[in-house]
Amino acid sequence: MNLVTFSADGRQHWGVSVPxxxxxxxxxxxxxxxxxxxIEAGAIDLVLAAGAGRKASHADGRFAYDIPIPDPEKIICVGVNFPDRNAEYRDGQDAPPNMSLFPRFARSLTGHGQPLIRPPESPQLDYEGEIAVVIGTGGRRIPETDALSHIAALTLCNEGTIRDWVRHAKFNVTQGKNWDRSGALGPWLVPFRDPAQIVDVDLVTRVNGEVRQRDRTGRMLFPVARQIAYISTFTTLVAGDIIVTGTPTGAGARFDPPVWLRPGDVIEVEVPGIGILRNGVADE
Structure with missing residues (x-):
């Protein structure tokens, strides 16, 4: 079982996935x-136990997935976190000593099975498949050696981006990363039990069945433990905070010519042990 947030019967629910x-x-x-x-109450195991052996309250097709945590205090994204992604910039610079970070707002993300929304202001909707970690035990200046113990759960993110709006300011990418429902998070939260779930796993993004991105988290320039330690240096992490950990090379902007997402496309982000986040595309 995994933890889910979903809408049905005119209201939002949370619970667990069952057959x-x-x-x-x-x-x-x-x-x-x-x-x-x-998560704040440390009650994941209690909730899972409460769902054990029970049948679905809402059958497949009778509900819509929402983002698993609809009210996080913070969503922080890590940019340029794979070696080939750094090379994509073709600026001759080595990987930086510290990670690039930017915020996303919960409103910019939609749930599994819901379309990414392409706004009328730009056709340049792009995909970025990533793993997201959810903080369970908060803290400030968390040691890197202890950082993974602060994770409560894992999920997947399609960190959708409006590319030309990423360049609306000299140093700021926030505008291009926060269009309403331009990205996705889900389908659920997988409880974090073992570092093997995150330290060196396969991350794949497909568009219409074609593999566009593929790499292993073991090649991250800044591993997840380092991310938690670094971010918690300047801001207190709290339960429910989400860190989106970085995407491999292969986004549509890097094709020649670029290949943008269009209505009718289907994007899948997959990691063994976490699942598949699947979304279509629709115009606003």
Whole structure:
């Protein structure tokens, strides 16, 4: 079982994935309005136990996935975090000593199975497949040697980008990264139990069945433990915060000519042990 947030019957629920659908547990635990509350309380195992052996409350096709944590305090994304991504910039510079970071807002992300939205202001909607980690135990100046113990769960992100809006300012990419529903997060939260789930796993992004991005997290310039340590140096991480850990080479902007996403395309981000995040594309 994995933890899910979904909409059905005119309201948002949270619960667990079960064979044939999802099981709402929102009413079983009214003290926690979202999965952020479950994580803050350290209650993931309690929730999983409550769902054990029970049938779906909502069958497949009778609900819509939402982003797993609809109310995070922070979503922080790591840019240019694979060796080939650094080379894509063709600026002759070696990998930087510190990571590039930028924020995303929850409103900029949609759930599994929902379309990424292409705005009328630009056709340059692009994909970036990534793993996202969810903080369970917060902290400030977390030692790198202890950092992975602060993770509660893992999920997947399509860190969709409006490319020409990334260059609207000299140093700032925030505008291109935060268009409403331009990216996706999900489908669920996989409880984090073992460093092997994140340290060296295969990350693949497909567009219409064609592999566009593929690499292993073991090749990250800044591994996840380093990300947590570095970010927590300047800001206090809290339960439910999300760190989007970086994408491999192969985004549409790097083709010649660039290949942008269009309505009818289907993008899949897949990592063994986490699952597949699948989204279409629609015009606003």
């Amino acid at each position: 044939g659908g999802v099981l709402s547990l929102s009413d079983d635990f009214p003290q926690w309005k979202t999965l952020r509350g479950v």
